[in-house]
Amino acid sequence: MRFVDEFRDPGLGRVVAGEILGAVEPGRHYKVMEVCGGHTHSIYKYGVDDLLPANVELVHGPGCPVCVIPMGRVDDGIALAHEPGVIFTCFGDMMRVPGSEGSLLEAKAAGADVRMVYSPLDALRIARANPDRPVVFFAIGFETTAPSTALTIMRARAEGLQNFSVMCNHVTIVPPLRALLESPDLRLDGFIGPGHVATVVGARPFRFIPADYGRPVVIAGFEPLDILQSIHMILRQLADGRCEVENQYKRVVPDEGNAKALEVLAEVFELRPHFEWRGLGFISHSGLKISEAYADLDAERRFSVPGVRVADPKACQCGEVLKGVIKPWECKVFGTACTPERPIGTCMVSSEGACAAYYNFGRFAREREVV
Amino acid sequence: MTEISNREQRILGIIETARAKRPKFRDERINMAHGAGGRATQTLIEGLLVPALGNASLEALADAGTVTIDGLDLALTTDSFVVRPIVFPGGSIGELAVNGTANDLAVAGARPQALTLSLVLEEGLEADVLRAEVEAIARAARAADVDVVAGDTKVVERGHADAMYICTTGLGRIDTRARLSPAALRPGDRVLLSGPIGEHGMAIMLARGEFELDAEIGSDTRPLWPVVDALLDAAGGELRCIRDATRGGVASVLNELARASQVAMIVREAAVPVNPAVAGAAEILGIDPMYVANEGRLVAFVAPERADAALAAMRAVEGCEEAAEIGEVRTEPPAMVLVETAFGGRRVMDQLVGDPLPRIC
Numbered sequence: 001m002r003f004v005d006e007f008r009d010p011g012l013g014r015v016v017a018g019e020i021l022g023a024v025e026p027g028r029h030y031k032v033m034e035v036c037g038g039h040t041h042s043i044y045k046y047g048v049d050d051l052l053p054a055n056v057e058l059v060h061g062p063g064c065p066v067c068v069i070p071m072g073r074v075d076d077g078i079a080l081a082h083e084p085g086v087i088f089t090c091f092g093d094m095m096r097v098p099g100s101e102g103s104l105l106e107a108k109a110a111g112a113d114v115r116m117v118y119s120p121l122d123a124l125r126i127a128r129a130n131p132d133r134p135v136v137f138f139a140i141g142f143e144t145t146a147p148s149t150a151l152t153i154m155r156a157r158a159e160g161l162q163n164f165s166v167m168c169n170h171v172t173i174v175p176p177l178r179a180l181l182e183s184p185d186l187r188l189d190g191f192i193g194p195g196h197v198a199t200v201v202g203a204r205p206f207r208f209i210p211a212d213y214g215r216p217v218v219i220a221g222f223e224p225l226d227i228l229q230s231i232h233m234i235l236r237q238l239a240d241g242r243c244e245v246e247n248q249y250k251r252v253v254p255d256e257g258n259a260k261a262l263e264v265l266a267e268v269f270e271l272r273p274h275f276e277w278r279g280l281g282f283i284s285h286s287g288l289k290i291s292e293a294y295a296d297l298d299a300e301r302r303f304s305v306p307g308v309r310v311a312d313p314k315a316c317q318c319g320e321v322l323k324g325v326i327k328p329w330e331c332k333v334f335g336t337a338c339t340p341e342r343p344i345g346t347c348m349v350s351s352e353g354a355c356a357a358y359y360n361f362g363r364f365a366r367e368r369e370v371v
Numbered sequence: 372m373t374e375i376s377n378r379e380q381r382i383l384g385i386i387e388t389a390r391a392k393r394p395k396f397r398d399e400r401i402n403m404a405h406g407a408g409g410r411a412t413q414t415l416i417e418g419l420l421v422p423a424l425g426n427a428s429l430e431a432l433a434d435a436g437t438v439t440i441d442g443l444d445l446a447l448t449t450d451s452f453v454v455r456p457i458v459f460p461g462g463s464i465g466e467l468a469v470n471g472t473a474n475d476l477a478v479a480g481a482r483p484q485a486l487t488l489s490l491v492l493e494e495g496l497e498a499d500v501l502r503a504e505v506e507a508i509a510r511a512a513r514a515a516d517v518d519v520v521a522g523d524t525k526v527v528e529r530g531h532a533d534a535m536y537i538c539t540t541g542l543g544r545i546d547t548r549a550r551l552s553p554a555a556l557r558p559g560d561r562v563l564l565s566g567p568i569g570e571h572g573m574a575i576m577l578a579r580g581e582f583e584l585d586a587e588i589g590s591d592t593r594p595l596w597p598v599v600d601a602l603l604d605a606a607g608g609e610l611r612c613i614r615d616a617t618r619g620g621v622a623s624v625l626n627e628l629a630r631a632s633q634v635a636m637i638v639r640e641a642a643v644p645v646n647p648a649v650a651g652a653a654e655i656l657g658i659d660p661m662y663v664a665n666e667g668r669l670v671a672f673v674a675p676e677r678a679d680a681a682l683a684a685m686r687a688v689e690g691c692e693e694a695a696e697i698g699e700v701r702t703e704p705p706a707m708v709l710v711e712t713a714f715g716g717r718r719v720m721d722q723l724v725g726d727p728l729p730r731i732c
Contacts, residue, residue, distance in 0.1 A: 010714050045712070047710075047714065106399070110400060121583075329382040329383070334382060335382050335389070341410055
């Protein structure tokens, strides 16, 4: 594929890997967090860590939209799906996330009309085709996917669709990053910044990381060469004693973000006072809800949602995995009680989740020689 | 290395043991993942059906069972077709119902001889739609050189089936050149693929119109006996095993056989043929073509000394010109499939874990 294969060139990969090797200080151990689940996925899919020296360790961050959804929200979604006549729509990954009593996939088998969609517009199409039935879209994701939900809500309003509503679980990336950086047990040398989120919000919102916490950030694309190059840029900053936000993904990410998308977000959503994150607890101003102006399209206001808070399973250490404090295989239940077929924690559910990715792909990326 | 990596090794050992073990069926209800051809399907088959019905032929978990009558080795197989939509670019449910079953016989080393045909029809189905499918069945049967010798029809109330379901059972005589077994793989064997992958599954996904995505992709449904015949000629007893890579794709076939033979496999991603339209659609949808269904592609495992001859023989068969050697069988780690990525890294290619995929066959 043109314009894609160029970023997957193994020859160039070896060149950048050589440059990384040249940039590391022998004997020093580097921990770099890729914030975004999309990066985690690419790293395993292409075997990127295979090309890194053993003293450069990648830590998987909290940027997988499915992984951060708490059980209580899944339960609320399932309750909505069981409302009479409801067609409940969500992304495929979301269907397997366990709530306190099963997943949406199991709710579907038990009779709820749960349908997998690839975009919120698909949900809108289902609503048009079924005017007699309420259609709910379970919206998840960071600033990356929130604009498409917002546009869908605006279109539903414009079309006067009465049977469509959205259960909004959108979250924002900066508050959890700040929470992570405040965590006393965190040890990280730098961040691979979330390229897709930055496409919307720009590079500026990440400046607090070098300014307040003294860690370099490189906003990166999702092809394997992008990731390798961004790691090299972080290591260069560390070697030069610099600490700033750099933009490796300039071909897509403008420094000031996408003004139009930000406008749409401001129109349709407002910040919740606080929102619960799987494993990270409640974080202030980290979640979006549908604004007053679009209240009639808010499934949470239209239906009575139980809204019960469910504690994370005790044995599950998704929180520590998300914070990068432990590696997936260091979790007490990893690979034994918690597997991709029977996940306990959300990190094991989505293929972008750190645990599922490690379970599926991790073994051979770990057998590297120590430099 | 450190104590921590010992712990990691131990955890990885647990995962490997779990992968190799016969799964238990513990689900409370059947969900769509049980039909997707991945781990959940395997759990249903190996955790419920095989223990209840167990016998040597079934436990081999081959595409067709074998029955010996008075010294004559026969292969017997059955398959149901529930694809939606019933007509799609490159084929239709009727053609699929013939090729799917005939191919399960072919990859068992048996020349397809006879089929039975069972139709479950939904009340209200248009006669012209049915007539077109019956004609498609007749055409496909002629092309595969197989007779439909018996059949059955049932009609169910509107809403109790989706237009039509077809079940076919096939009987074939196992070729005397064939020495095929899922447990026959040996380290050093080469892995051959009969052509570009992912076309059937991708054609169906796009034909359902659920994505706003247009691409010129047609199903690859075709009879596989001609290529099996060519392989048997070229490699004979050195041909270890053949599988058609249907639901779950090439990745699932490789994983099943790695487990059955307790060997490892290494696949060179760059060597796997994928047509550009399929690669593009898969990229956009975030799907790995290795997991996408095929209806006219097989994976063959051949002893190294006959691999080149087998590959040349495959490429001489119409529709298989792009056949390729994609990897080889190794010793360690048993029951695992590894990929050398086109980018130069390595990873594990695991079984599909029950994505709720649409009905594709």
